[in-house]
Amino acid sequence: MAVSTPICDFGWKAVDFELPGTDGRMWRLADIRGPKGTLIMFICNHCPYVQAVMGRILRDARELQELGIGVAAISSNDATTYPQDSFEEMKKEAERHGFTFPYLYDESQDVARAYGAVCTPDFFGFNADLELQYRGRLDASGRQPAGPDVRRELFEAMKQIAETGKGPQDQIPSMGCSIKWKQG
Template structure:
């Protein structure tokens, strides 16, 4: 079942984290934050919504990093129930696809809960001071990739944040698979 996150809570502060990356390092938010903003993405390996746009995520992440925006991806899915989302499989995907950003594992799911992440993909775009300015979609894609010339909504929004410190007033929420929470 597809789910969609709530609308952007402008100015909401980015929660910190300290998580292991598929590159063998531990990463904190302050190490990832860029001088012009930060993009925190909740993704996973098995989600068809993520799979359909992974090429676009990689393209836009690289372009944003070149503009001074820090980028990170975090997977919080329960790997016991979804083995494709295991840390080893995350590392394999990051290697095979040459992720230009750290891919982190939130095994405890505490970071996803702190962010209020609800689906994969779920995008959080912060300004240079760490205030939320974008909680929208990548583009018009869904379970299948949208048109090749689809408007790059996430990229455009983050470039606006980099230039002005403010995200767009109108944002269309992302849509994807629900995060696979562990049983309590």
């Protein structure tokens, strides 16, 4: 079932965390934070929405990193119910796609709850002061292949944040599979 993200809560401060990465090290928000902003993405391995846009996520992340934006992806899904989202499978996914950013495992799901993440993909774009400025979609394509003229909404918003510290007022929510919460 597809779910959509809530409207951007401008100025909401990023919550610190410490999570293991597929690269074998522990990561905190301060390690990821970029001089011009930070993008935290909640994704997972199995979600068809994420898989459909993976190439564009990788392209945009790489280009945003070149602009001084720190980038990380977090998977918070229950790996007991969805074994393809296990930490071992995350390592394979990061290697297969050549992630240029840390891919972090939120096994307790505490970070997803702290951020209010609801779906995969769910994008949180912060300015240099770690104030939320973007909570929208990657682009208009959803699960479809992107046409040559599709607007790169996430990239454009994060570029604006890097340049001005402020995100666009008009944002269209991201849509994807719900976070797979643990039972109980």
